[in-house]
Amino acid sequence: MIRVAKRAERDTEPLMERQKKSLSIAKNALELQLLSKARTIFSYLPTQSEVDTHPILWELPGATILVPKMIDDKIVACIKKDLVPGYLGIEEPRECEQIPLDEIDVVLIPGIAFDEKGNRIGRGMGHFDRFLKKVECPIIGLAFEFQIVEKIPTDSYDVPVDMIVTERRIIDCTH
16 A cells, blocks of 8 residues: 555656755765765666666766666666666666675665665565665665655565665664
């Protein structure tokens, strides 16, 4: 129910408003030292009505940017270059040049809804949760403020985020 309602709310937010909020989210995210000092960043590339990560990634020219590529129904972290439409029409690298997961300094992840404890609802396929179980670095969820809800139901396979950045605030979920 939360997934359907919040996705509909996100999808009906006017494009100009989403772009404006994405810029505010980028500004807030770039104030985080763990992001601004990161050498290797794994980031989703936005699709449909997700928070746009491009304003963040443009401001980190010295970092190596890794993005998801679906290979055998699993997310693989590949260097961001030569992008083509891939799984579900989401941009991904044509060829996958990988970097070891232990070299990733921070992960930027989307969601449909989050709670302040860092629990998230994604598309429901578990791809990101399976990937996140393999990384040992801070995980930052990017969301519009209206995507924050009181409580997200969780299962044992769900991986919470350490922090959520919205257009209004930065939520530390590790306390």
